[in-house]
Amino acid sequence: MIEINNISKWYGKYQVLNDCSVRVAKGEVVVVCGPSGSGKSTLIKTVNGLESFQQGDIVVDGTHLNDAIDFPKLRTRVGMVFQKFELFPHLTATENITLGPIKALSRDKAAAREKAHALLRRVGLLEHKDKYPAQLSGGQQQRVAIARALAMDPIAILFDEPTSALDPEMVTEVLDVMTDLANEGMTMIVVTHEMGFARRVADRVIFIDGGSIVEDCPKEEFFDNSERRPDRVKYFLSKIL
Ligand code: ADP
Numbered sequence: 540m541i542e543i544n545n546i547s548k549w550y551g552k553y554q555v556l557n558d559c560s561v562r563v564a565k566g567e568v569v570v571v572c573g574p575s576g577s578g579k580s581t582l583i584k585t586v587n588g589l590e591s592f593q594q595g596d597i598v599v600d601g602t603h604l605n606d607a608i609d610f611p612k613l614r615t616r617v618g619m620v621f622q623k624f625e626l627f628p629h630l631t632a633t634e635n636i637t638l639g640p641i642k643a644l645s646r647d648k649a650a651a652r653e654k655a656h657a658l659l660r661r662v663g664l665l666e667h668k669d670k671y672p673a674q675l676s677g678g679q680q681q682r683v684a685i686a687r688a689l690a691m692d693p694i695a696i697l698f699d700e701p702t703s704a705l706d707p708e709m710v711t712e713v714l715d716v717m718t719d720l721a722n723e724g725m726t727m728i729v730v731t732h733e734m735g736f737a738r739r740v741a742d743r744v745i746f747i748d749g750g751s752i753v754e755d756c757p758k759e760e761f762f763d764n765s766e767r768r769p770d771r772v773k774y775f776l777s778k779i780l
């Protein structure tokens with residue numbers, strides 16, 4: 540469903556991505572980890588066109604991402620959930636979720652609201668449907684953000700460190716929602732350092748360092764054969780596990 544083929548990207552002279560290739564099949568969950576500044580956010584943002592790249596090719600569900608494609612349309616098909624939720628502060632939970640379907644997909648308002656409420660129920664927040672983001676905890680806001688992504692009926696969702704801005708007691712409620720999504724067959728690329736989540740939910744784990752993909756293997760291999768991992772992967776795992 541998602542093919543990243545040999546992409547490289549530079550900011551001026553600084554190379555942020557170096558010949559990266561990743562394939563994600565339909566229904567697959569791929570966890571991306573690696574040190575801060577290694578290019579994880581940049582890599583996943585190339586998949587929905589939030590970051591450009593100078594070399595290589597990306598194909599999403601048969602569409603080659605090049606200058607000629609309709610990027611707003613691509614973003615309706617590949618959802619994204621950010622570290623800092625990025626909900627609209629002046630809109631309620633329901634309105635945050637219906638905005639995209641009404642504006643970008645021209646959905647009927649009443650149908651969009653109904654769907655938003657079903658999604659809020661699914662993430663356990665129906666009773667908070669009319670609250671503004673500031674009235675919700677971080678974990679609740681992030682669950683609204685996930686519901687918002689789902690409202691577009693995406694073919695895949697990209698998660699960029701979705702729990703790293705949360706207080707520890709709220710991490711589980713967000714990971715539980717993501718685990719349910721994965722079990723329901725959603726195609727997901729998840730940048731996270733939650734290795735418990737990776738162990739339970741991921742199909743594959745990718746380790747990126749200095750803009751290069753150092754490891755891309757089934758999770759069993761990543762965790763169970765950790766002795767055989769390159770030193771920088773071992774070092775990283777020793778710091779976070
Ligand atoms: P990660 O998500 O793994 O922490 P990023 O993808 O955010 O890493 O960033 C990778 C590298 O690119 C970092 O060194 C960062 O400083 C640099 N970088 C990110 N955005 C820009 C930008 N707009 N201009 C220049 N350098 C950038």
Ligand code: MG
Pocket residue numbers: 579580581699700
């Ligand atoms: Mg990042």
